[in-house]
Amino acid sequence: MDLTALIDDIVAAMARETERGTVASYIPELAKVDAGQFGVAIATADGRLLTGGDADTGFSIQSISKVFALTLALGKVGDQLWDRVGREPSGNAFNSIVQLEQEHGIPRNPFINAGAIVVADVNLGGHQPRVAIGEMLRFVRYLAGDDAIRINEEVAASETATGYRNMALANYMRAFNNVRHPVDLVLGSYFHQCAIEMNCRQLALAGRYLMLDGRHPEGGRVVSPSRARRINALMLTCGHYDASGDFAFRVGIPGKSGVGGGILAIVPGRAAIAVWSPGLNTSGNSALGTKALEMLARRTGWSVFSPPEVHQG
Numbered sequence: 001m002d003l004t005a006l007i008d009d010i011v012a013a014m015a016r017e018t019e020r021g022t023v024a025s026y027i028p029e030l031a032k033v034d035a036g037q038f039g040v041a042i043a044t045a046d047g048r049l050l051t052g053g054d055a056d057t058g059f060s061i062q063s064i065s066k067v068f069a070l071t072l073a074l075g076k077v078g079d080q081l082w083d084r085v086g087r088e089p090s091g092n093a094f095n096s097i098v099q100l101e102q103e104h105g106i107p108r109n110p111f112i113n114a115g116a117i118v119v120a121d122v123n124l125g126g127h128q129p130r131v132a133i134g135e136m137l138r139f140v141r142y143l144a145g146d147d148a149i150r151i152n153e154e155v156a157a158s159e160t161a162t163g164y165r166n167m168a169l170a171n172y173m174r175a176f177n178n179v180r181h182p183v184d185l186v187l188g189s190y191f192h193q194c195a196i197e198m199n200c201r202q203l204a205l206a207g208r209y210l211m212l213d214g215r216h217p218e219g220g221r222v223v224s225p226s227r228a229r230r231i232n233a234l235m236l237t238c239g240h241y242d243a244s245g246d247f248a249f250r251v252g253i254p255g256k257s258g259v260g261g262g263i264l265a266i267v268p269g270r271a272a273i274a275v276w277s278p279g280l281n282t283s284g285n286s287a288l289g290t291k292a293l294e295m296l297a298r299r300t301g302w303s304v305f306s307p308p309e310v311h312q313g
């Protein structure tokens with residue numbers, strides 16, 4: 001499989017698309033982004049990095065940060081995390097509150113907002129937000145091998161000023177003692193983690209440990225093999241909220257989306273893929289990003305549901 005030619009085909013096909021979705025506007029700073037952009041990067045298990053389109057343009061990773069935050073939280077508290085957050089798809093929107101009352105303040109999974117706020121609470125660990133934010137940034141830089149990765153303070157401030165739903169979720173869970181630090185500190189940390197800015201190239205590199213059974217490609221281990229597999233399992237079942245089933249059906253590999261329009265997708269043993277296009281579909285997932293991954297999976301044969309020998313890439 002000639003991945004360079006495939007990337008060229010994908011970039012050309014996405015340029016022709018007229019249904020490009022709608023840029024998120026509930027975080028005012030994100031509404032300023034031009035919906036005409038599309039980028040893709042593929043980091044392969046044999047150490048290549050192939051890119052196309054706007055792969056060097058930075059974007060807000062938003063909920064993709066929940067993958068890295070979960071990895072850190074599991075490193076801190078291990079399986080005890082699962083006393084405070086579930087592992088089931090919610091079947092609801094990413095910012096929904098409805099299940100929390102019936103389910104006693106325990107969010108369905110770490111990738112919906114409520115679950116990610118609990119994870120942020122765990123990662124605070126009694127420290128000030130700047131300590132947790134610094135740790136997260138160092139972790140992502142280490143995964144990507146790139147110290148240029150930064151937090152976009154305007155995006156963080158924009159969400160801090162308007163994140164009423166997240167404030168409601170955090171306060172609600174505080175009432176169940178499932179958020180244990182002051183709500184403003186937890187959300188300060190969460191909003192900054194979401195405001196990490198990366199380009200497709202950096203994001204694909206940061207995702208390599210998940211295709212390598214938890215190994216860092218430069219040596220050493222980020223997580224154990226079983227933990228890497230479990231994070232991938234959660235990405236497949238919960239990474240696209242109430243559209244996770246549709247993503248598994250159409251694309252067939254674990255993926256995590258963010259309202260900045262990025263998606264990180266993992267083909268175990270093969271590739272870590274980042275796509276980005278800011279226009280979202282009605283579930284809040286990148287419209288073109290999903291289409292591009294569908295095309296890539298079809299052309300390469302990459303799927304977690306097929307034996308590796310049929311993969312062409």
Ligand SMILES: NC(=O)CC[C@H](N)C(=O)O
Nearest residue numbers: 062063094113194258259
């Ligand atoms: N789906 C997302 O990317 C949501 C992240 C965003 N920061 C929020 O909490 O609303």
